[in-house]
Amino acid sequence: MAPPSTRRPGFSRRAQYGLFLGYVVAVAGVLFALMLLTLSVIDPRGFGALKGAALDATSPVSSAGRGIVNFFGGIGSTVGNYFNAGAQNDDLKRQLAATRRKIVEARATELENQRLKAMLKLSETVGDEVTVTRVVGSSFDSSRRLATLSVGSGAGVAPGQPVRSPEGLIGRVIETGRWASRVLLVSDGASSVPVRLVRDGTPAIAQGLGDGSIDLKTLEVGKNPFRRGDILVTSGVGGVYPPNVPVAVVVRVERERTTARPLADPATVDFAMVLRPFQPVADQPLSQATSEALQGAAQ
């Protein structure tokens, strides 16, 4: 069927001008949108209030439906477990044996650790959490990996705070509404987390790949230090993520490329803890005494 010719509204001058004006508005609108986009890219927190309000408005849908989705997701995995019972049994036995060995090693390390800490009189700062919440949604139709939490600035959540679950690091808060907030997951392409290898402490950067996996980059060139099954924890460098939070497990090692999988899968974690940034002091201006001392040193 030939489409009706709507682009030529006949001999009416008024209709012709109206159509022309429509195009002028559309092109101006595109330019305006590109300008907004530039602003959003330069300053991602620029429209924070507006986007926070939108987050709040849609959060009831996300929060209420989450239980239902968990229920149905649970059915799927239960059926899968039934079919894979034999293979799973073997796997679990093997894992149990490996874990027993690890526990013995860990006990020895813990003892040594306590002894060393006592020697150094170090005190660890733990329990620095802002709030505990649930992951209720995610961006499932774009190349970005963002998740939604069911708490916002009302509970003290602010952009920049790290989020973890008992299993491991989830990401960090980038936008907050009053009752909901948005988290940049560790698997997002814009997320890079300073990590170290648990086995020997090799530092690395965990860069998200956008498809639920993480690329590991070592800071030094040479032999690839990673092996399949290696666990990575945050190193605390950079001052956002607290140290020793589990991040990922290495799943594939090619010559130069190491791929890891996040330990905390946002689709299945029950609880997410929002933590305070590890060293917020590093961002603040120098104190009076320090700047005076520095000036004195310069003179």
Place this chain on the structure above:
Amino acid sequence: MSRIAGSERDVAWWSARRQLVPVLTTLAAALLDSLPIVTQTPLVPDFAFLVLIAWRLLRPELWQAYAALPLGFFADLVAGHPLGQSMAIWTITFLAFDLIDLRVGWRDYWTDWLFASLAIAFHSAAAWYIGWIGGSRTDFMILMPQLVLSLFSFPLVARIVLGLDRWRLAR
């Protein structure tokens, strides 16, 4: 139901339905983004865009190109894209469809699907590029499953939109 309006209220209801159904279905499709689905890979198509181009291809006279601006603004806010992303991409798509309408005299199911495929590919690539500028260094190949799924779900969405259109214009 009678085909002749019995009262002023019938007329008002029919005209409201005729005008609002396309807009409301597009907004509803955008709201699908707030569903509590948590995934690790991009797989689910962007239904708001699919519904939008399905309406546009089915009824070229329905919307002028600038109608995509407020709809895109709403989608940006709901989905958490950088503000302006859907506004720009959707309006550019509408302008491109207007150009296509000027050049191509005959349209059928397959050409519509072809134009929709081009639009979907452009949408994915542009969104990925905006993410890249915003610091998300991802491989474009991770979007392939989603792209293919979008291409094959377009006929389905178009069929649903066609049904809605028949209901919208029914008396």
